[in-house]
Structures are given as C-alpha cells and as structure tokens.
Amino acid sequence: MDELIELLPLLAQSAYETLYIVGLSLFFGGLGGLVLGLGLYTTRRGSFLSNSAVFTVLNVLVNIFRPIPFIIFLAAAQPLARAVVGTGIGNDAIIFTLSLAAAFGISRIVEQNLLTVQPGVIEAARSVGAGPLRIIFTLLIPEALGPLILGYTFIFVALVDMSAVAGYIGGGGLGNFAIQYGYRLFNPVVTWAAVIIIIVLVQLVQWAGNTVARRVMRR
Amino acid sequence: MPAIELTNVTKTFPPRTRGEQHLVALDDVSLTVKQGEIFGIIGYSGAGKSTLVRLINALERSTSGSIVVAGEEISSLRERELRRIRLGIGMVFQQFNLFTSRTVWGNIEYPLNVAGVPRAEHQARISELLHFVGLADKAHSYPDELSGGQKQRVGIARALATRPKILLADEATSALDPETTREVLAVLKRVNEEFGVTIVVITHEMEVIRSIAHKVAVMDSGRIVEIGDVFDVFSNPQADATKKFVSTVVKAVPEPTELDTLRRRHPGRIVTLSFNDGNVSQSSVFVELAASGVTFELIYGGINEIQGRTFGHLTLSITGSDSAIESALVRVRPLVTVTEVN
Numbered sequence: 001m002d003e004l005i006e007l008l009p010l011l012a013q014s015a016y017e018t019l020y021i022v023g024l025s026l027f028f029g030g031l032g033g034l035v036l037g038l039g040l041y042t043t044r045r046g047s048f049l050s051n052s053a054v055f056t057v058l059n060v061l062v063n064i065f066r067p068i069p070f071i072i073f074l075a076a077a078q079p080l081a082r083a084v085v086g087t088g089i090g091n092d093a094i095i096f097t098l099s100l101a102a103a104f105g106i107s108r109i110v111e112q113n114l115l116t117v118q119p120g121v122i123e124a125a126r127s128v129g130a131g132p133l134r135i136i137f138t139l140l141i142p143e144a145l146g147p148l149i150l151g152y153t154f155i156f157v158a159l160v161d162m163s164a165v166a167g168y169i170g171g172g173g174l175g176n177f178a179i180q181y182g183y184r185l186f187n188p189v190v191t192w193a194a195v196i197i198i199i200v201l202v203q204l205v206q207w208a209g210n211t212v213a214r215r216v217m218r219r
Numbered sequence: 220m221p222a223i224e225l226t227n228v229t230k231t232f233p234p235r236t237r238g239e240q241h242l243v244a245l246d247d248v249s250l251t252v253k254q255g256e257i258f259g260i261i262g263y264s265g266a267g268k269s270t271l272v273r274l275i276n277a278l279e280r281s282t283s284g285s286i287v288v289a290g291e292e293i294s295s296l297r298e299r300e301l302r303r304i305r306l307g308i309g310m311v312f313q314q315f316n317l318f319t320s321r322t323v324w325g326n327i328e329y330p331l332n333v334a335g336v337p338r339a340e341h342q343a344r345i346s347e348l349l350h351f352v353g354l355a356d357k358a359h360s361y362p363d364e365l366s367g368g369q370k371q372r373v374g375i376a377r378a379l380a381t382r383p384k385i386l387l388a389d390e391a392t393s394a395l396d397p398e399t400t401r402e403v404l405a406v407l408k409r410v411n412e413e414f415g416v417t418i419v420v421i422t423h424e425m426e427v428i429r430s431i432a433h434k435v436a437v438m439d440s441g442r443i444v445e446i447g448d449v450f451d452v453f454s455n456p457q458a459d460a461t462k463k464f465v466s467t468v469v470k471a472v473p474e475p476t477e478l479d480t481l482r483r484r485h486p487g488r489i490v491t492l493s494f495n496d497g498n499v500s501q502s503s504v505f506v507e508l509a510a511s512g513v514t515f516e517l518i519y520g521g522i523n524e525i526q527g528r529t530f531g532h533l534t535l536s537i538t539g540s541d542s543a544i545e546s547a548l549v550r551v552r553p554l555v556t557v558t559e560v561n
Contacts, residue, residue, distance in 0.1 A: 121316050125318075130302070
C-alpha cells in the first residue's frame with residue numbers, strides 16, 4: 001500500500017498517457033476508419049458509387065490487416081512507424097500503429113452501421129437530385145449517427161485494451177504501469193489500482209457514449 | 220410536347236452469378252404521358268413497373284431505347300446532368316422513405332437545399348406545402364411520430380418542394396389502409412388539378428387507377444399488354460392480365476358456378492345487359508323493358524362510375540311470354556349490349 005502511495009504521481013501520469021494515446025488514436029484511426037468504411041459502403045454492389053474493383057481492393061486490404069494480433073502488428077509495423085513519425089519506439093510510435101490498426105477495425109463498424117440505413121432513404125435523396133458527397137455528409141452519416149457513436153464508444157474501449165501493450169515498444173500508459181510496477185515487482189495492489197482506474201475510465205466513456213447516442217436517436 | 224415519352228425501352232439486369240441468364244425487366248416498352256395527365260401503370264409485383272418508373276428519373280439507366288422527359292433525351296445524359304433533371308421530377312415511395320434524422324420541416328427543406336433555393340424563401344415554401352397537405356401542426360415532429368398517412372403526405376410535400384412538373388408515385392398507397400389510401404389519393408388528385416403536375420402512378424390496385432387515373436397501362440412480364448383511357452380499359456378489357464385486374468373492382472358476369480345457383484332461384488330467362496358507352500342511363504333501359512310488358516329482376520352485377528361516365532354489367536331474370544321477352548330484348552338492343560346467358 002505504501003508503494004502505491006509513493007507511485008501515485010506516476011499512476012496519474014500513466015492515466016494521462018493512456019488518455020493521450022487512446023484519444024489521439026481514436027481521432028486518427030476514427031477518421032481513417034470512417035473514410036475506409038464509407039469507401040466499403042459506397043462501392044459495394046447496389047450502392048450509389050458501386051465499383052466492384054475498388055470494393056474488392058478495400059475489402060481484401062481490411063481483411064488482411066484486421067486479424068493480425070496487435071502485439072505482432074506493433075512489431076511488424078515498426079519500420080513503417082519509423083518512416084512516418086520518425087521513431088519506432090515511444091508514445092508517438094504507439095499512436096501511429098494503434099491508429100493504423102484501429103482504422104481497419106473501425107472501417108467494418110462504420111460499414112455495418114451505414115448498412116442499417118434504409119436504401120430507400122438514399123434513393124429518396126437521389127430522387128431530389130442530391131449528389132454523392134451531399135448524400136454522405138447530409139444524410140448517410142446523420143441517419144446512422146446514433147449507432148456510429150455507439151460503435152466509436154466500443155472502439156474506445158478496444159483501444160484502451162490494445163494500448164496496454166505500449167510498454168513493449170517503450171510507450172507509457174496504465175497497461176505499462178500495471179506490468180512494470182505491479183506484475184514485475186510482485187505488487188498486486190499496484191496492478192489492481194491500475195485496473196480500477198481503467199474500469200472507471202471505461203464506465204465514464206461508455207456512459208457518455210450512451211447518453212449522446214440516446215439523444216441523437218431520440219430514444 | 221408530351222411530359223414523358225418512352226420509345227422501345229429495354230432494361231436488362233446482369234446475372235447475379237456467372238452462367239445465369241440476364242434478367243429482362245422491361246421488354247420494348249413504349250408509352251407517352253401527356254402534360255397534366257394522371258397516368259396509371261398497373262401490374263403484379265415483378266411485372267417491371269417499379270423499374271419503369273425509375274427510368275423516368277434515371278435512378279435506373281435503360282439498356283436501350285429513348286426516354287424523353289420534358290423535351291430532353293435523358294438516356295444519354297451523365298449522372299451530373301441527371302441531377303438537374305431530377306430536380307424537376309418529384310417522387311413518392313411505398314415505404315415513404317422519410318429522413319428519420321430530420322423533422323417534417325427538415326425533410327421538406329432537404330430538396331430546397333439541394334436545388335439551391337435561397338434560405339430566405341424556405342420558410343414560406345415549407346409552410347405553404349405543410350398547409351397544402353394538412354400537416355401545419357406537425358412541422359417539428361419526427362417521422363416516427365407520424366401515422367402512415369401523415370408520413371406519405373410529408374413524402375408528397377417533400378416531392379413537391381422544388382415545384383416539379385412531374386410527380387412519380389411508386390406504390391404510394393400500397394402500405395396504407397383503405398381509408399388512408401383515399402386520403403392520399405385525394406391529395407394526389409389535388410396536386411394534379413391545382414398545380415397541373417403530371418403524375419405517373421405505379422400500383423397493383425385497380426381501385427387506385429379507378430379513382431384518379433386518366434390513362435392506364437397494364438404491365439405483364441416486362442411488357443405493356445394494354446394501354447388506353449381508363450374508361451375504355453375498364454369497360455372493355457382485352458388482355459388476360461387486364462381482365463383479372465378489372466374483375467377486382469368491377470362485378471361483371473356471373474361465374475358458371477354462381478350461374479347454377481342463380482338459375483335454381485330464378486325461373487325466368489337470364490340475360491346480361493352491358494352498359495359500355497357511358498352515356499346510356501339505366502332508367503331508359505328499364506323504361507323500355509317495362510313497356511314491353513315483361514317483369515324483370517336484377518340478380519347480379521353492378522354499375523361503376525369512372526371519370527363521370529358509367530358502365531357495368533347487369534344480369535336480369537326476365538319473366539313473361541316468349542314473344543314479350545323477344546320484343547323487350549329487341550327494344551333494348553340499340554341501347555345496351557345484350558348477352559343471353561345459357
């Protein structure tokens with residue numbers, strides 16, 4: 001217990017780093033996933049920009065990257081991280097790799113949620129002369145917004161999970177804290193402290209996501 | 220200039236899996252819709268009518284043939300140019316297809332935004348439309364708070380927002396109960412009469428055609444099998460598909476089994492009088508019959524009114540001496556078509 005009190009400033013720092021890593025990854029990965037998901041949705045057969053070549057490429061790409069376990073992806077993508085963000089270690093490398101991995105996962109969630117929009121609604125927009133970009137931004141996304149918010153909330157939780165391995169490439173955060181100061185130093189109290197903070201964090205975000213989604217969906 | 224003119228239009232869909240045949244949705248379809256007309260297209264599901272109506276605003280592209288809308292050949296236009304054409308063609312749908320994330324107001328405003336109508340004019344236009352369809356009090360409701368009939372009236376208001384000259388109604392009443400169907404048909408009729416909008420109505424219900432259409436095309440397996448004025452088609456259907464549709468709203472001649480029952484209960488000569496030209500009144504026929512000294516009884520049939528003209532089939536049981544019956548039939552033959560039922 002005394003050790004935990006000593007480690008409190010470090011715990012706070014770790015919680016902040018988790019929020020930092022997950023927040024930025026959610027932003028970049030979320031954006032990438034949205035673009036990929038829109039690509040998958042709009043180019044599939046029967047959709048308004050249907051293009052089987054583009055769809056096949058996107059579909060295969062997502063299928064290749066999505067199943068790779070994150071800890072392996074982290075190692076495999078290190079050269080790419082070095083090329084793009086200038087370093088293969090630390091929080092910046094983690095954010096880059098996490099964003100990349102998340103984008104592929106998010107693309108499926110976006111695609112699935114867009115598919116819940118009735119095709120007739122899109123047809124109605126086309127029938128009044130709306131173009132593809134207008135349909136996407138003024139109709140498709142607003143119509144699917146509630147489920148999309150819930151999907152992104154789900155992804156936030158998944159990112160907290162994935163970010164726990166950041167320590168393997170020299171990144172920080174609660175996962176790293178729990179392993180380094182709790183597990184490796186045989187101090188379960190420290191591990192549990194990190195776990196409790198993660199639980200509270202996830203509860204808060206899920207509550208916020210539910211609240212906003214409910215307001216958007218009016219139920 | 221006709222509002223819509225289709226000439227030898229064909230539409231095939233590529234097979235879903237390799238090796239299958241192309242699906243022919245429309246096979247050499249030609250039709251002309253005049254300006255200000257309500258043109259009905261009737262057929263069973265799968266007859267190709269929904270595909271046909273989607274060719275008119277190019278939501279589907281034709282495989283071959285010519286499609287001229289408001290004087291412009293649209294089958295060769297590019298998607299970007301088609302958006303301009305679509306602004307002049309409203310469309311209402313069976314499932315209403317309202318935008319659930321927007322209020323009634325927002326739904327009607329959407330096409331105004333697409334058309335680039337200045338924001339300052341939105342208020343006046345939207346409230347005008349809301350009053351027209353009788354939903355002024357629902358402006359700020361969301362679609363899921365409305366009944367089916369109200370949703371369709373919003374659909375109509377949205378379709379009319381940019382003052383299109385043509386309105387396409389794809390099974391607009393098929394998801395509604397009979398009472399609400401009448402309400403929505405009345406709105407469509409007013410759209411036609413008050414704004415002079417040409418309307419193409421797709422339906423599988425003959426009652427819809429009977430109550431609002433001026434002309435009707437009957438579709439079967441991707442082809443138009445009969446086309447003409449609604450009165451002519453109803454009073455004298457030619458194609459099998461047409462006869463079936465007409466029989467759903469017009470009580471015609473008795474079926475053989477019904478005839479047996481009728482004959483057992485009515486001893487007289489049974490004849491069917493067909494009123495086909497719309498100008499002969501029943502009373503003049505009955506006066507002639509009565510004057511011949513026969514008694515008669517109406518045992519089957521009905522009289523229908525379409526566009527202010529009446530037609531129908533009345534089956535009578537006539538009793539009296541043979542000669543009196545003969546002279547009675549001679550007297551009414553100039554007025555109606557007489558068929559002896561044996």
